[in-house]
Amino acid sequence: MIRVILTDVEGTTTSISFVHEVLFPYAAEHLDEFIRAHQYEAAVSAALDSVAQESGCKRDDLDSLLASLQGWIREDRKVTPLKLLQGMIWRHGYERGDFQSHVYEDAADYLRRWHDRGLRLFVYSSGSVEAQKLIFTHSIAGDLTPFFSDYFDTRVGGKKEAESYRNILEHLGVEPSHVLFLSDVAAELDAAEDVGLRTCLLARAEDSPGSTMDARDRPVARDFSEVDRLLLQD
Numbered sequence: 001m002i003r004v005i006l007t008d009v010e011g012t013t014t015s016i017s018f019v020h021e022v023l024f025p026y027a028a029e030h031l032d033e034f035i036r037a038h039q040y041e042a043a044v045s046a047a048l049d050s051v052a053q054e055s056g057c058k059r060d061d062l063d064s065l066l067a068s069l070q071g072w073i074r075e076d077r078k079v080t081p082l083k084l085l086q087g088m089i090w091r092h093g094y095e096r097g098d099f100q101s102h103v104y105e106d107a108a109d110y111l112r113r114w115h116d117r118g119l120r121l122f123v124y125s126s127g128s129v130e131a132q133k134l135i136f137t138h139s140i141a142g143d144l145t146p147f148f149s150d151y152f153d154t155r156v157g158g159k160k161e162a163e164s165y166r167n168i169l170e171h172l173g174v175e176p177s178h179v180l181f182l183s184d185v186a187a188e189l190d191a192a193e194d195v196g197l198r199t200c201l202l203a204r205a206e207d208s209p210g211s212t213m214d215a216r217d218r219p220v221a222r223d224f225s226e227v228d229r230l231l232l233q234d
Contacts, residue, residue: 002198002232003178005114006152006168008159009125011184012202013111014135018102023131026093027086028073032066034089044088050081078126080154087130094138101135104204108141110224114232115147124152124168124181126159160187162194169195180231182224189218200227 010019038044052059055068072082123132129151136144157164176196183189189199200219221227
C-alpha cells in the first residue's frame with residue numbers, strides 16, 4: 001500500500017514553460033544586481049564560496065564568479081550553489097509580486113485530497129528547497145505548503161542516481177514499496193526503481209517530455225487524477 005508520495009516539480013506539478021520562461025530569465029536578469037547588493041550577507045557569501053570551489057575561480061574575483069553563474073544558467077546546470085542563489089532571487093521576486101508560480105489545477109486538487117487521506121507528501125527537485133517552498137507558497141492555487149511534510153534537493157544527490165533515493169528512504173523511514181515517486185523524466189524513475197520505489201511517469205500533453213515511449217513496464221498518467229485511479233485506489 002502506498003503511504004508516501006514523492007513528487008518532482010518541473011513537468012509534474014508545475015509547467016516546464018513557467019520554469020524556463022519566467023523563473024530562469026528572471027534569475028538571469030537580476031543575478032548580478034542581487035549578488036552585488038547582498039554579497040556580504042552570510043547565505044550569499046557561503047554560496048559564492050561554493051561557486052568559487054566549483055568553478056575554479058578566485059573567491060575575490062566577483063566578475064568571474066558572476067560569469068560562471070550566468071554560464072551555468074545558460075547551460076541549465078544542476079549546480080547546488082546556483083540553485084541556492086536562484087532561490088534567493090526568486091524569493092525577492094515573489095515578495096515584490098513580480099509573478100506567481102504555476103501549479104497544475106489537478107496537482108493542487110489531488111495534493112489536497114491525498115493529504116486529507118493521510119498520505120505523507122514530499123517534494124524532490126533539482127531546484128533548491130528554498131525554490132520549492134516558494135513555488136508552493138506563492139502558487140496561483142494558493143499556499144500549498146501545509147500539505148507537504150518535507151523537501152529534498154540536490155544535496156541528497158542527483159535525481160538520476162539511485163543513491164539519492166536511498167538517502168531519501170533513510171530520511172522517510174519506510175519500506176521502498178510504500179513510496180510512490182512521480183516524475184516526467186524516465187531516467188529519474190529508473191533510478192528510483194533501482195532501490196525499490198514504485199513509480200509513475202507523468203506524460204502531460206502541454207510541455208512535458210514524458211511519453212508512453214518511456215513507459216516500459218511502469219504506469220503512465222496524464223495528470224494526478226489518473227495517478228489516483230491507477231495507483232491509489234487499491
